[in-house]
Amino acid sequence: MSNRKKLKVISTNSFTAAAAPSAAPDPEVRAVAKRRQFEAAYKLAVLAEADRLTEPGAIGALLRREGLYSSHLTVWRREREQGALAALGRRRGRKAKLTPEQRRIAELQGRCTRLEHELGQAHTIIDVQKKLCTLLGIPTAAQDENFGSES
Secondary structure (H helix, E strand, O other): OOHHHHHHHHHHHHHHHHOOOOOOOOOOOOOOOOOOOOOHHHHHHHHHHHHHOOOOOHHHHHHHHHOOOHHHHHHHHHHHHHOHHHHHOOOOOOOOOOOHHHHHHHHHHHHHHHHHHHHHHHHHHHHHHHHHHHHHOOOOHHHHHHHHHHO
16 A cells, blocks of 8 residues: 555544544644635625625634635735636536638738738837848949939
8 A cells, every 4th residue: 555545544543533422623734735725706705795794803814714825815816807717617628629711710810910920020120121221322223213213
């Protein structure tokens, strides 16, 4: 039996032996911690209750009763403002398959953004070349046309 399982069995046995009729919670830290996950509806309910509380210390009592931290409220409020909690209600899983038209649109949008980036780089290079020509005193094609039209 692995050490982890032994710890789990020992902690389970000690909890049942120490359980009193008053049903006091076990102060022992569990050997295998499990990350808690909260439903979007629960988060919204807790936030609504916290927003209604106005008395000093009432939010702290709510947090103790629910077994939460103040950072939970902070993160959940930020998510609510961004509309992320509505998105949390959706089930996770595989994304829907794209149709051939959607795939083509995504491909063309990616190509368009890449070409716009390259065009911006080309404009920057041309501007630098123009400034270099004026610093070195080399006439550019635009300056040659201007001199030809003045005569």
